[in-house]
Amino acid sequence: EAAVTQSPRNKVAVTGGKVTLSCNQTNNHNNMYWYRQDTGHGLRLIHYSYGAGSTEKGDIPDGYKASRPSQENFSLILELATPSQTSVYFCASGDGDLSGNTLYFGEGSRLIVV
Amino acid sequence: QQQVRQSPQSLTVWEGGTTVLTCSYEDSTFNYFPWYQQFPGEGPALLISILSVSDKKEDGRFTTFFNKREKKLSLHIIDSQPGDSATYFCAASTGNTGKLIFGLGTTLQVQP
Numbered sequence: 151e152a153a154v155t156q157s158p159r160n161k162v163a164v165t166g167g168k169v170t171l172s173c174n175q176t177n178n179h180n181n182m183y184w185y186r187q188d189t190g191h192g193l194r195l196i197h198y199s200y201g202a203g204s205t206e207k208g209d210i211p212d213g214y215k216a217s218r219p220s221q222e223n224f225s226l227i228l229e230l231a232t233p234s235q236t237s238v239y240f241c242a243s244g245d246g247d248l249s250g251n252t253l254y255f256g257e258g259s260r261l262i263v264v
Numbered sequence: 265q266q267q268v269r270q271s272p273q274s275l276t277v278w279e280g281g282t283t284v285l286t287c288s289y290e291d292s293t294f295n296y297f298p299w300y301q302q303f304p305g306e307g308p309a310l311l312i313s314i315l316s317v318s319d320k321k322e323d324g325r326f327t328t329f330f331n332k333r334e335k336k337l338s339l340h341i342i343d344s345q346p347g348d349s350a351t352y353f354c355a356a357s358t359g360n361t362g363k364l365i366f367g368l369g370t371t372l373q374v375q376p
Contacts, residue, residue: 193364257307
């Protein structure tokens with residue numbers, strides 16, 4: 151069954167530490183996305199990718215890096231985690247067809263930075 | 265400034281009633297408008313979507329209406345069920361880049 155899986159599902163990190171959130175998709179979609187979800191802010195796009203080797207900045211990229219080493223995998227990297235990055239992070243893949251791009255989301259990664 | 269605005273922020277309806285959620289947007293280049301449904305502890309999932317060339321799309325109990333002139337859309341849920349209790353997001357994008365701009369969401373509670 152096609153799916154988007156994220157790891158870890160829960161993470162507690164210390165301020166200044168490095169955090170890597172991983173995402174794997176079996177949908178064979180070219181496009182992948184990282185969003186964060188916060189109360190009062192909805193879902194906001196951090197980084198996205200159109201294919202292996204490509205990464206693009208979304209609307210709130212500061213403090214985050216992304217890596218797309220393969221069609222299936224897309225990582226979000228926090229080099230120096232800060233408490234303001236405490237959030238729930240969602241990865242998604244999309245087919246990008248002309249009828250409208252349906253995004254398929256993972257179950258989320260809850261990150262707490264202390 | 266929020267490019268996609270949703271209202272109300274929360275809503276409670278009785279089982280069997282009709283739910284109406286609304287959304288407005290600013291960018292006239294938006295041409296794709298999906299609605300996503302999210303249950304607690306899960307990721308959002310596509311519920312229904314509409315392209316700007318249409319003014320209505322129906323899928324079972326769910327119907328979305330689009331008004332291009334007023335830059336507004338709405339989601340109607342008839343015969344609302346307790347299982348519909350969730351957070352609903354409207355979103356918008358241009359073309360097929362997948363760069364969806366989400367509204368802040370409406371939390372729906374359907375009381376039995």
